[in-house]
Each structure stands twice: as C-alpha cells, then as structure tokens.
Amino acid sequence: MSGRGNVETLLVLQLQPIAVDTNSPDREGMLVIANGLLVAVLVRLEGPEHDDRGSWFMEAGFGRLQGQRVPTFPTLEEATRWLRRHLKAA
Amino acid sequence: MQQALTRKLESFEPLSDQARWALNGLVLKVRQVGARQDLIQEGDKPDNVLLILDGFACRYKVLPDGQRQIMALLVPGDFCDLNVFILDEMDHTIGTISTCQIVDIPRQAIDDIAAHHPSIARAFWWCSLVDGAVLREWLVNMGARAPDQRISHLLCELLMRLEAVGRVTDNSYAFPLTQTEIAETMGLSDVHVNRTLRELRALGLIHLKRRVLTILDVERLKAFCSFTPNYLHLRSTRWGDRRDLSWPGRAQEG
Numbered sequence: 001m002s003g004r005g006n007v008e009t010l011l012v013l014q015l016q017p018i019a020v021d022t023n024s025p026d027r028e029g030m031l032v033i034a035n036g037l038l039v040a041v042l043v044r045l046e047g048p049e050h051d052d053r054g055s056w057f058m059e060a061g062f063g064r065l066q067g068q069r070v071p072t073f074p075t076l077e078e079a080t081r082w083l084r085r086h087l088k089a090a
Numbered sequence: 091m092q093q094a095l096t097r098k099l100e101s102f103e104p105l106s107d108q109a110r111w112a113l114n115g116l117v118l119k120v121r122q123v124g125a126r127q128d129l130i131q132e133g134d135k136p137d138n139v140l141l142i143l144d145g146f147a148c149r150y151k152v153l154p155d156g157q158r159q160i161m162a163l164l165v166p167g168d169f170c171d172l173n174v175f176i177l178d179e180m181d182h183t184i185g186t187i188s189t190c191q192i193v194d195i196p197r198q199a200i201d202d203i204a205a206h207h208p209s210i211a212r213a214f215w216w217c218s219l220v221d222g223a224v225l226r227e228w229l230v231n232m233g234a235r236a237p238d239q240r241i242s243h244l245l246c247e248l249l250m251r252l253e254a255v256g257r258v259t260d261n262s263y264a265f266p267l268t269q270t271e272i273a274e275t276m277g278l279s280d281v282h283v284n285r286t287l288r289e290l291r292a293l294g295l296i297h298l299k300r301r302v303l304t305i306l307d308v309e310r311l312k313a314f315c316s317f318t319p320n321y322l323h324l325r326s327t328r329w330g331d332r333r334d335l336s337w338p339g340r341a342q343e344g
Contacts, residue, residue, distance in 0.1 A: 008317040022283065022285065023289065024285040024289070025290065026281075026285070045281065047284065047285065047288060049285065049287065049288040050281065051269075051284075052283050057279070057281045069157060069279060070279075072281065073281075
C-alpha cells in the first residue's frame with residue numbers, strides 16, 4: 001500500500017483561515033500547509049482598487065514558491081490546484 | 091524635425107554653427123506608431139537611432155516563462171537606442187506604451203556627423219551617460235526601496251523629466267502606463283501596485299484619473315521617497331545659462 005512511488009507523490013494540502021495585515025482592506029487570508037509545512041499565505045482581494053475583487057492572491061510563498069510572480073485566482077480551488085501543481089513539479 | 095534634434099543636443103552641449111548646419115542637413119523621417127507596438131526587437135540590427143518626439147516607450151526583456159521586465163521608460167526628447175547604435179544587434183526590445191511620434195535618424199548619418207563634429211559626439215556621450223545614471227538609480231530603486239517609495243520615486247522622476255521637455259502642467263502629466271506595466275517596471279505584482287497607488291492617494295500625495303497623474307504635493311512626495319534629482323543631470327553647471335528647456339511638438343494626451 002505504501003509503495004515508495006506513492007509516498008513521493010502524496011501531497012496533503014491543508015487550508016487554515018488567518019487574518020493578514022496587508023496595509024489594505026485585503027485581510028481575509030488562508031495559510032496553505034503542505035504535508036505539515038507552511039508553503040504559502042493566500043489573501044482574498046477586497047479593496048475597491050482591484051479589478052478582480054474576490055480573487056485570491058498569493059501574498060507570500062515559502063520554499064520553492066518564494067519570490068514567484070503568480071497570477072490571481074478566481075476561486076480558492078483554482079489557487080490550491082495551481083499550488084499543488086507547482087509543489088509537485090519540483 | 092532637425093530643430094528638435096538640435097535642441098535636444100544643445101541641452102547637453104553648446105553646438106557650433108557648423109555643427110548646427112550639419113544637423114540641419116540630415117534627412118529625417120517622422121512616423122507615428124500606435125500604442126504597444128515594438129519599435130525594434132531583441133536580436134535586430136539597429137539601423138536607425140530613434141528619437142521620441144511624443145508619447146511614451148520603454149525598453150524591455152521577456153523571460154522564457156513570459157514574464158516581462160521593463161528596464162527604462164522613454165519620454166519625449168529621449169533617444170531610444172543611442173547606446174546600441176555602435177553595436178551589431180539589440181540586446182533588448184524597445185516598444186511603445188502610448189501612441190508615439192518617432193524620428194528615425196540613420197545610423198550612418200549619426201556616425202558621420204559625430205566624426206566631423208566633436209561637440210555633437212560629446213552631446214551623444216552626455217545622453218548615454220545620463221541613460222546609464224538613470225539605470226543605476228533604477229537599480230537602487232528596485233533593490234533597496236520599499237514598494238511605496240519605489241513607485242513614488244518613479245513618479246518624481248517622470249515629473250522632472252517631463253517638466254524638462256515642457257510636458258507638465260500644474261504638476262500633472264500624461265501617464266499612459268497600466269497597472270500591469272507599472273508592475274513590470276517596478277518588479278512588483280499588480281496587487282501590490284494597486285495597493286500602493288491606493289495608499290499614495292490616501293496620503294494625499296497623488297491623484298490618478300483617466301491616465302493623467304497629478305502630484306498633489308511635490309515636496310512631500312519627494313521627501314517621502316528621498317528623491318534627489320542629481321542623477322538626471324538636468325542642469326549643467328558649466329553652461330546652464332545656454333540651456334533651453336522647451337521642447338517642440340505637442341502632448342497628445344493629458
């Protein structure tokens with residue numbers, strides 16, 4: 001059951017709500033935890049200045065997500081799908 | 091359009107009558123180019139030196155993943171590729187941001203005229219040195235300033251550069267960059283650009299509407315980002331009296 005190949009590809013993502021200080025009205029956030037490690041903080045865009053209000057933005061990325069310029073995502077599901085793909089790719 | 095070229099060069103270096111006469115002898119073509127068009131691409135052989143008479147253009151590179159970085163903004167009075175006309179091929183792309191009026195000066199003509207008129211060659215050097223100075227300041231801006239000060243610094247720089255060519259009225263100027271283009275210029279995400287512009291508005295420093303930027307309190311904005319215009323070399327201490335800061339042509343936007 002727990003073959004080596006399965007262990008390598010298994011990626012458990014957990015989301016945990018968190019309020020984030022972005023020095024803007026965008027404060028509803030999500031910690032993204034991959035296999036127990038914090039990999040990203042997503043924030044929902046609320047400010048009227050954004051063209052894509054309601055979208056999710058990767059406010060911070062850690063590890064291999066650090067420093068990446070990432071598009072915004074219309075839903076949390078699309079954000080986590082993108083994160084999952086990029087975490088697995090390495 | 092020789093007048094524009096002569097005026098541009100004379101703002102850096104006094105020209106002899108012979109040099110001015112030689113510039114008047116150049117056959118120059120003016121053309122209008124639409125917004126967001128490439129003028130010359132990375133890898134192209136630069137045949138002409140381009141001078142912007144009106145509009146905004148930029149130097150940029152695109153990474154393999156599609157990410158674009160803008161390394162310089164070119165405004166009326168700026169040469170597009172003076173720094174590479176000696177080189178064999180472009181190492182970056184130059185594209186318009188807004189609709190532009192461009193003068194093409196044949197590379198051969200520039201070579202000949204600079205060889206015969208040291209004052210013109212010197213004025214070209216001055217242009218290149220100022221381009222280098224601006225690039226150094228942009229490196230400092232990108233590497234060492236926080237996003238709000240970084241964007242403020244760009245806005246102060248554009249105020250000074252556009253003022254020098256008569257394109258500022260009551261601290262307002264045409265600002266055709268989209269938020270994505272600001273992000274590509276400043277090494278920030280669109281989201282951070284949006285938030286930063288909002289903050290600068292909230293602080294009462296700027297107003298941005300219909301692609302016209304107004305700096306509401308110039309001294310405060312300069313202080314906010316510790317802006318020092320020395321790197322623009324806008325005033326020559328040696329021949330400051332002779333400088334004519336007006337620029338021909340009309341602004342099409344703003």
